[in-house]
Amino acid sequence: MLVLLPPSETKSPDGDGAPLDLRALGSPELTPVRETLVDALVTLAADPPAARAALGLSPGQDAEIGRNAALRDSPTTPAVQRYTGVLYDALDVRSMTRAQRARADRRLAVGSALFGLARATDPIPAYRLSAGAQLPGLPTLRTLWRPALGALLAATGELVVDLRSGEYQALAPVPGAVTVDVLSERPDGSRTVVSHANKAHKGRVARLLATTTAEPDGAVRVRALLRRAGLHVEHDGGTALTLVLPPS
Numbered sequence: 001m002l003v004l005l006p007p008s009e010t011k012s013p014d015g016d017g018a019p020l021d022l023r024a025l026g027s028p029e030l031t032p033v034r035e036t037l038v039d040a041l042v043t044l045a046a047d048p049p050a051a052r053a054a055l056g057l058s059p060g061q062d063a064e065i066g067r068n069a070a071l072r073d074s075p076t077t078p079a080v081q082r083y084t085g086v087l088y089d090a091l092d093v094r095s096m097t098r099a100q101r102a103r104a105d106r107r108l109a110v111g112s113a114l115f116g117l118a119r120a121t122d123p124i125p126a127y128r129l130s131a132g133a134q135l136p137g138l139p140t141l142r143t144l145w146r147p148a149l150g151a152l153l154a155a156t157g158e159l160v161v162d163l164r165s166g167e168y169q170a171l172a173p174v175p176g177a178v179t180v181d182v183l184s185e186r187p188d189g190s191r192t193v194v195s196h197a198n199k200a201h202k203g204r205v206a207r208l209l210a211t212t213t214a215e216p217d218g219a220v221r222v223r224a225l226l227r228r229a230g231l232h233v234e235h236d237g238g239t240a241l242t243l244v245l246p247p248s
Helices: 028-044 049-057 059-069 086-091 097-107 141-154 195-209 218-229
Strands: 003-005 108-112 118-121 160-162 178-185 233-235 240-245
Touching: 003 195, 028 049, 028 059, 028 118, 028 141, 049 059, 086 195, 097 108, 097 195, 097 240, 118 141, 178 195, 195 218, 218 233, 218 240
Parallel strands: 003 108, 003 160, 160 178, 178 240
Antiparallel strands: 108 118, 233 240
16 A cells, blocks of 8 residues: 655754765656656755746745755755654654654655655655746646656555545546545534645544554545544545545
């Protein structure tokens, strides 16, 4: 099973690994696009106004541009520890047992605008690039990533549970992937998406899937696993699941 996580804009500044070596990352077929994007970000960082415009940053976020300038020289850390925020707090890989972490390292990957697919153990630096960015002189990220990344994800040969947000799914959809939508139910019975709850519960789902000793082979088995953990999950057929949060 492969569990695809969304990235986060916030990233840990920590790291004691060697500088970025794209050859050390998994999925070497993605290396040409990774090289192109790393080169583009480093070059763009030399022009802060252009970098702000391309990356959607304010002058107060110039430290993010500095991170991109140092992409090839700054220390790395495993991808699953690089990303931070609500989802990754709920995933909480640092609290896993050794056996749980070994399973999580095999199963988890992050959909990344810069690296395409970052496996849990891939050593990566801090950076700033979102799926909606448009880098000067290059096609859209969707155009760059879809051929290689789409082919890679379509050929995994294992169940894919795609927890990426819509803009990252658009970089390379995965045919037949199980998806999980999180909806909060209001007292009147209507349902809505709540960003914080969505991220927190996707992190909880990811932790359950990453650490289970089971090997679910489809949406029905994933639903059963989540329901045993006390989650209210609906399945109307196909590969889409809906996690419903009760009124608070």
